[in-house]
Amino acid sequence: MPRLLASALSLRRDPRLLKLPPYLSLLCIVVGVVWLFLLPLDDYSRRTYISENALLPGQVHTYFGGSDQNVFRAYKHETDELAGKGNIEVNDKLESIAKGLGLKVGRQNFTYSSAGNTHSGQNIYAILQAPRGDATEAIVLVAAWKNVKGEPNRSGVPLVLTLARYFKRWSLWSKDIIFLFTPDSIAGPQAWVDAYHDAHDSSRVASLPLKSGALQGAIALDYTRETRFQSVHIVYDGVNGQLPNLDLINSVNHVAGGQMGMGVAIQEMWKHSNSYHDRLQTMLRGMLKQGLGLASGPHSSFIPYHVDAVTLQPFGDGWQDEMAIGRVIEGTFRSLNNLLEHLHQSFFFYFLMQKERFVSIGTYLPSAMLVAANFTIMAIALWVKSGQPEVQKVITEKTETAEEAEKLALPNPHAAMERDLFLPLVLVAACQFAGVVPLYLFNHLSESALIPAFVLFTVLSAILPFLLSNLLHTSATSTTTQQYHLIRSFSLLLLGMFLSSLATLNFSLAFLVGVFSAPLTFVRPCPNSPILKWLSMAVLYILSPTTVVFVASVLPDLDEKVGCGLGEVLRQAAFAWDVTGTYTPVVVWCVWWPAWIVGVVSVLGRPGAGDGKVKNA
């Protein structure tokens, strides 16, 4: 035992130990990324299962159909006549139909302004009061007049009306059912949910005239097709990468796939062969959506309020008709109606690989944590390093006087250097706070000014490191190696800290930012090797936040041929910030961008001018 301790202690003083952290960091990154790629394998992912026994999905007969189809056709004629008409006119018609069904109807006006544009409209909703209920709980069925892509929800709106008429006949509902019709898919539902929980800004969003109990779940229907379909696509990503309870997705999957015999797709994987490749692709698409944190449908706004929600989109050419999707909704609502408690049994943090395979947070979280840990390891190593006298210098300075050389040749292993903290702290803090500037700019400029502002900002952010570097170099007391170590140490420490906390909230965003900023761990001032210096610079500029945003905007989308363009990306980001409260811009401009600036500054650094501190030690 004592020998073991002694060897451990001697190892601690081994100078080789200080060389270890970069390799350890590299190992963390490699393991983290490889870990992610192992997840789709059978050994690491699990089959989904229904955790909440009360749900009993697919256990009831569904009766929607028959003459209800005639009613659906009639309602479809009614809503088709409204195509192209104003929001108020549409709502008048919907109100007359809903009131005719004996439902309580409420309306709500909202106005959002984002990037100089005004998004206003009027929501209309009808409450079917549970026949024997007491307004303590409610479930929501949403049909937006237009879906996320702006296509009219031609079959969805009449189908929801038909379902409202059908549900009214049942006496078994234990929860109120709210039918919500919104003019668009993001702002309308957001305004409604905010107002339902009284979290709205009453100057922009009106309060709701009618309310019911606590929302227990929501299903949105995005049914633009007018022909028969084959499968149903479940969209489940919420704002900021929050996900609905896995039980809800499983229930829909059970009802649609098991009971109704239709295909189920997720993450726009229209064909899924359940191979490793397809699973990985599904997972990566899910990660990308989660990382961006945008609202992906009318359901997204519900999830931050702990209301589990999904959007159903029928797709593909097949033989399933409107009644089939109606029955899927009926079956799902019957399941939700059974709930005695709020959905809480199953997972809230997961990746779906396929409709029936998932990995839970315990399995995937180490991946992002390892990536985040690499920055922390390096930060600690740099901190330790900054406190030690430099051995290399001692060896090169052999021409000094003999006694001095003797003194320095045997450096005391316990020797510590005084750390000069002021300059590094100021620089890192300044960079962090500078991140507020782009955050404010891109969220408050009008749409036309966004692209010029972005170009200007890209140029400025490319020049800024050079300016800072020159400032450091020409300042009265020239920056030392130790200070460069400390600058990098603080910056990496912050980055590691932010990313590891972010990983528990939004794994994908933390992972993506972590991977993009991985080079920041390894770049260092290299005054002696211009090749290395400019190579590092090239890598950093390719992986800079501005470049990544630009490339992402011009890259082809998942199923479109061309990217949506820079202006659209910036507009959407501003919209997401203003309306749904997406925090991705904060992470990009206030976490990633400052770390990147500091990284470039340290590559450009020309330390070594001042070596007086070593002697002071």
Next chain:
Amino acid sequence: MRRFFASFLLSLLSFLCFSPYAAIANASSAADSISTSISDSRSDYHEQLILRPLPLSALLASFNFRSNTSLSAFEAHNFRFFPRSLGQILQHAGTRELHLRFSLGRWDAESWGARPWNGAREGGTGVEMWAWLEAETDEEADHKWLTLTNALSGLFCASLNFIDSTRTTRPVMSFQPEGNHIDANAANTHLLYGVLPHEVVCTENLTPFLKLLPCKGKAGIASLLDGHKLFDSSWQTMAIDIRPVCPEDGECVLQIEQSIDMVLDIDRSKRPRDNPIPRPPPAHDMKCNTSKPYHAHDTCFPTDSAANQDWSLSQIFGRPIKGTCPLTDPTVSPVCIQVPDSRIVFASEGAIEKKNPDQTSRCFDFPAENDFEVFLPAPETQDGSVVVDQHLVKPETPLLYAERSFTGHGQERGGVQTILRNPSPDQEVEFIYMESLPWFMRIYLHTISARVDGQPGKADSLIQEVYYRPAVDRARGTQLEVRMTVPPASTVFLTYDFEKSILRYTEYPPDANRGFDVAAAVITILNRDKSVGNSRFAAYNLRTTTLLCNLPTPDFSMPYNVIIFTSTAIALAFGGMFNILVRRFVAANEGPENGLKKGVNRLKAKLAAMFKKRGSTPAVMLDGEKKME
């Protein structure tokens, strides 16, 4: 006939019994309006069913059963119509007046208008009870209240025994006794109020309710009461009110009034019982709006014809009324329907229709032996458009609309907002708003505020008086009574904030993630018209819906995982380690002999020594026995 005779004799007897209370009762002041509205409070039993069609194909059925017993007979344990089981409980618990409510569903005031009995016979969702008890001290009152709730819990198969101190309050302003008490405000009369919002009312509560009736649901209007229909209604409330009534010119009586009010959905009730599933009707049976241009054999815009349906008693309740209860007062018509006189109502043979002078209601008398049936045909319509006023009695506008909901989200704090709307164009409404909140909702009293919608300046004068009794953790709930006014034709928002406390993990119910029910707020609109014969304290009562409050709930599987994990770790690691540390290991032959062997050897030695002394043979035998062991 014999039964009639017997009952007559009994009633004679009860009249002959002289009550010592009568003299005091005469001295008591103005009689309660409820008692005076009854033709004769001493008529011993009567029952009445009032049917009122409501808009949107709903039907309100109010069953009312009332029986009296003179206080002297009651004191002498002489029960006739008054149920003995209940009477003995009341006597044992020293109860002066008792009100018990079992309610389900919600009253849709927007479409159905004012509540039946002006809301006096209803409670919030779940079970609600309040009683005036006779007790010298608060502790004694609590004790009697405990006795009463536990006894009633057994009688009505409801969890009334869960009304403990945290769910009991002592309202100060909201309730006044309905009966004539000799000394209603005396120090030895205690009002206690308890509510169980989560109690689900069902058939097991109906059966004991019917058993209290003289005819037990076998005859008379009570024969319509069937659990399947009653609990399929959109709104129902069962009420039991027991109060002493002292008419000015007679003996004091103890009155028990049982009432059931229910709103039935006619469509749903008419569905046959063996086929209750609302399957889509065949296409040719659908009522379509043929005026639509797209109308075709496969396209049908449904008309709202459901609003005016025909119905009959046996369609809705599943059976006709089985005669009248022979004990009932024959002067009171057992069935009344509130429809305009212009509508045709068919009744079964032998029934006598009596139209009331108000032109909006009619009553039926029918022979005791025959089944009774009422059929209300759908009103005749001209070109499809029906004016509601013509075929329905227009629902009365309630004095106040109230809606309560939670504001805010998250598990730390929240708010409650009650929207109170006064529909009257010129009359102010003054009322008392009472909340009895569970202790884990800690309200911030300073945040309580009332504002008139659209008039920010007028907030000050709305709240006139606040009575607040703060909660004590795990011992007492919050009691909040606010006397306030709502100006005419305006909407008032009453809001306050609260903080959610964290429970101990054993305090969570099994369905912790459902949330915790918060009892309905009780709104008592004060009676301003104190003219003669209308001396009631409350002009109108209403209750808001209950709320579901989400508290921070731990992941309950986690403690179990931790317990299992640590137990395993201790069992495996600690057990082995402890053994190694504490035990001294020696070779088997070196160790001391263990207990049994030692004892046996000692016994052997003793026996050997004994037998050596005696020198007899059995020693050998014994030795042999030991060896066999």
